[in-house]
Amino acid sequence: MRLVTWNINSVRLRIETVMKMLDKQKPDVICLQETKTPDEFFPLDAFKDKGFKHYHFTGMKSYNGVAILSKLPLDQVEIHKRVGKTDCRHISARVDKKFELHNIYIPAGGYEPDPEINDKFKHKLDFVDELTQWFPKERSASTPMIAVGDFNIAPLENDVWDHKKMLKVVSHTPIEVEKFKKFQDSVEWVDAVRHFVPEDKKLYSWWSYRAEENWDAADKGRRLDHIWVTKKLKPALKKQQILRELRGWEKPSDHAPVILDLTD
DNA sequence: ATGGTTGGTTACCAA
Numbered sequence: 001m002r003l004v005t006w007n008i009n010s011v012r013l014r015i016e017t018v019m020k021m022l023d024k025q026k027p028d029v030i031c032l033q034e035t036k037t038p039d040e041f042f043p044l045d046a047f048k049d050k051g052f053k054h055y056h057f058t059g060m061k062s063y064n065g066v067a068i069l070s071k072l073p074l075d076q077v078e079i080h081k082r083v084g085k086t087d088c089r090h091i092s093a094r095v096d097k098k099f100e101l102h103n104i105y106i107p108a109g110g111y112e113p114d115p116e117i118n119d120k121f122k123h124k125l126d127f128v129d130e131l132t133q134w135f136p137k138e139r140s141a142s143t144p145m146i147a148v149g150d151f152n153i154a155p156l157e158n159d160v161w162d163h164k165k166m167l168k169v170v171s172h173t174p175i176e177v178e179k180f181k182k183f184q185d186s187v188e189w190v191d192a193v194r195h196f197v198p199e200d201k202k203l204y205s206w207w208s209y210r211a212e213e214n215w216d217a218a219d220k221g222r223r224l225d226h227i228w229v230t231k232k233l234k235p236a237l238k239k240q241q242i243l244r245e246l247r248g249w250e251k252p253s254d255h256a257p258v259i260l261d262l263t264d
Numbered sequence: 265a266t267g268g269t270t271g272g273t274t275a276c277c278a279a
Binding site: 009 | 267
C-alpha cells in the first residue's frame with residue numbers, strides 16, 4: 001500500500017501537477033492540504049479518472065482545505081472541527097477497513113512566536129494541545145492509525161537547515177517542539193519517515209518561495225510534512241520518500257510530497 | 265538588519 005501526503009497550495013491551480021505525480025508514483029491513497037477551494041469546485045473528476053473512486057474532503061473559499069482520495073474503500077468518514085473554529089484542517093476515514101487515516105493541517109502560526117501578542121500562534125499551540133488530548137492512548141490499542149499532513153512544525157535539529165538560527169522562527173521554536181512531542185507521545189506515534197532516515201541526517205519537505213532561483217543549492221529547508229503510524233503498524237513500514245525534485249517542477253507547491261509504503 | 269515569493273482574490277491576507 002502506497003500513501004502520499006502533499007500540501008498542494010491550491011488543488012485547482014495545480015491539478016495537472018498532481019495528475020503527473022499520480023502517474024509516476026501510483027499511490028493507493030493521497031492526502032492533500034491547502035486545497036483552497038469550496039467543495040463544489042473540487043476537481044474530483046480528474047481523480048476519479050485515475051481510479052480514485054473513494055474520497056472525503058472539506059474545503060472553504062481561499063484558505064485551508066483537506067482531502068483524502070483513495071483507490072481503496074473508505075468508511076467511518078469524519079470532519080473534525082478544532083479549537084472552536086470552522087476552518088477545514090482535520091478529516092479522517094477508515095481505509096479498506098484496515099486502519100484509521102487522519103489528514104491534518106496544523107495552522108502555520110504567523111510570524112511572532114508569542115501567543116500573547118499573536119493570535120495565529122496561539123491558535124497553532126491550542127490546535128496541537130487539542131490534538132494531544134483528542135488522541136487518547138486507548139484508541140491506538142483497538143485500531144491501527146496513521147496521521148499525515150502539514151504539521152507546520154519541524155521538531156528535530158536536522159529537520160531545519162540551521163537549528164540555532166531557527167530557534168526563534170515559528171515552526172522550530174522550543175514551545176512548538178515541546179507541544180509537538182507531547183502530541184507524538186499521546187498514542188506513541190512512530191515517525192514513519194525518520195524510521196528510515198537517521199536523526200543526524202538533514203531532511204526537509206518544504207522550501208520557501210522566497211528563495212526561488214537557488215532553493216536547491218541554498219537548501220534552506222524545513223521538514224514540516226509528516227507521516228506517523230501507531231506501534232501496531234511499525235512492522236509494516238517498508239519505505240519512505242520525499243519527492244524533493246517536484247519542488248523544482250514548473251509552478252511548484254512550496255511543499256514536496258511525502259510517500260510511505262506499507263506491506264499489505 | 266532586511267527583504268525576498270506565491271495564491272486567492274481583487275486591496276490585502278495568509279503562508
